[in-house]
Amino acid sequence: MEKNLRVKKINRLNENIQYAVLEPKDGKIAPFKPGQYLKLEIPEYEGNPESVIREYSIASSPNNKDELHLILEYIEGGIASNYFKHHMKRGSTLKALYPYGDAYLRKSDRDIIMASIGSGIAPLLSILTFMKEEKMNSRKIYFFHSAYRPKDFILIDEFKSLKRHLSLNLFFSANEAQPEDNWQGLTGFVQEEIKNHFDDLSNYDAYICGSPDMVNDTEKVLKELMIPENKIYYDKV
Numbered sequence: 001m002e003k004n005l006r007v008k009k010i011n012r013l014n015e016n017i018q019y020a021v022l023e024p025k026d027g028k029i030a031p032f033k034p035g036q037y038l039k040l041e042i043p044e045y046e047g048n049p050e051s052v053i054r055e056y057s058i059a060s061s062p063n064n065k066d067e068l069h070l071i072l073e074y075i076e077g078g079i080a081s082n083y084f085k086h087h088m089k090r091g092s093t094l095k096a097l098y099p100y101g102d103a104y105l106r107k108s109d110r111d112i113i114m115a116s117i118g119s120g121i122a123p124l125l126s127i128l129t130f131m132k133e134e135k136m137n138s139r140k141i142y143f144f145h146s147a148y149r150p151k152d153f154i155l156i157d158e159f160k161s162l163k164r165h166l167s168l169n170l171f172f173s174a175n176e177a178q179p180e181d182n183w184q185g186l187t188g189f190v191q192e193e194i195k196n197h198f199d200d201l202s203n204y205d206a207y208i209c210g211s212p213d214m215v216n217d218t219e220k221v222l223k224e225l226m227i228p229e230n231k232i233y234y235d236k237v
């Protein structure tokens with residue numbers, strides 16, 4: 001479904017990541033499932049003569065009928081990235097098509113592995129928020145996320161709050177932590193940390209979101225740990 005969205009709020013989460021709240025200009029959001037994404041038309045701007053389409057996961061829950069939340073990561077030199085960083089303002093209008101994607105929450109009793117890097121946290125946040133709202137607290141969830149350094153972690157308070165309502169175990173890993181970070185936590189890539197923590201995942205569902213390489217590497221490890229192929233959910237475009 002096509003919707004015109006108005007930018008309602010933009011928060012900078014760190015040097016490279018913005019959190020944007022968008023609202024439909026015509027009232028309610030179109031239905032979607034937690035974990036799905038939309039296609040945004042990025043308009044022309046100075047230095048970018050043609051509009052382009054890019055995919056963004058929806059970070060908010062479908063129970064929020066008034067807003068769509070996005071987590072926007074800046075890629076140096078990227079067309080959409082430059083738009084978000086330098087041109088998008090409160091009140092800007094963007095055309096969106098949605099819903100898309102197969103990495104949406106499935107009904108099941110199986111426990112869950114989640115794995116993400118960077119803005120890949122967005123669809124998982126949507127799923128977790130939805131699970132909290134729907135009181136789906138009987139499934140154990142193991143959430144693995146990695147970033148370069150501790151300062152790159154985002155939305156930590158939101159995850160701590162979700163932990164109070166769900167059976168949620170958080171594994172944040174800083175792959176390039178420096179001595180001055182005083183980081184005492186995990187440092188491996190998500191797939192390494194999953195391997196360190198589990199021997200057999202045959203009874204789990206898995207949701208992965210990150211770069212194509214990260215998704216491939218994580219899927220390989222999950223299969224080694226015996227998650228059935230049809231229980232591993234991700235989107236690669």
Ligand SMILES: Cc1cc2nc3c(=O)[nH]c(=O)nc-3n(C[C@H](O)[C@H](O)[C@H](O)COP(=O)(O)OP(=O)(O)OC[C@H]3O[C@@H](n4cnc5c(N)ncnc54)[C@H](O)[C@@H]3O)c2cc1C
Nearest residue numbers: 054055056057071072073077078079080081119122235237
């Ligand atoms: C299903 C799906 C969901 C997505 N969800 C999100 C999301 O929630 N938040 C978000 O910020 N992005 C998300 N993305 C990525 C997003 O669609 C864009 O690819 C990203 O914003 C870069 O677009 P751009 O126009 O700024 O860069 P482009 O102009 O397309 O690319 C500029 C340069 O950067 C390189 N590049 C592109 N992407 C990356 C990358 N990730 N890492 C390193 N180099 C890169 C390109 O190869 C090119 O050389 C998602 C992608 C998919 C497929």
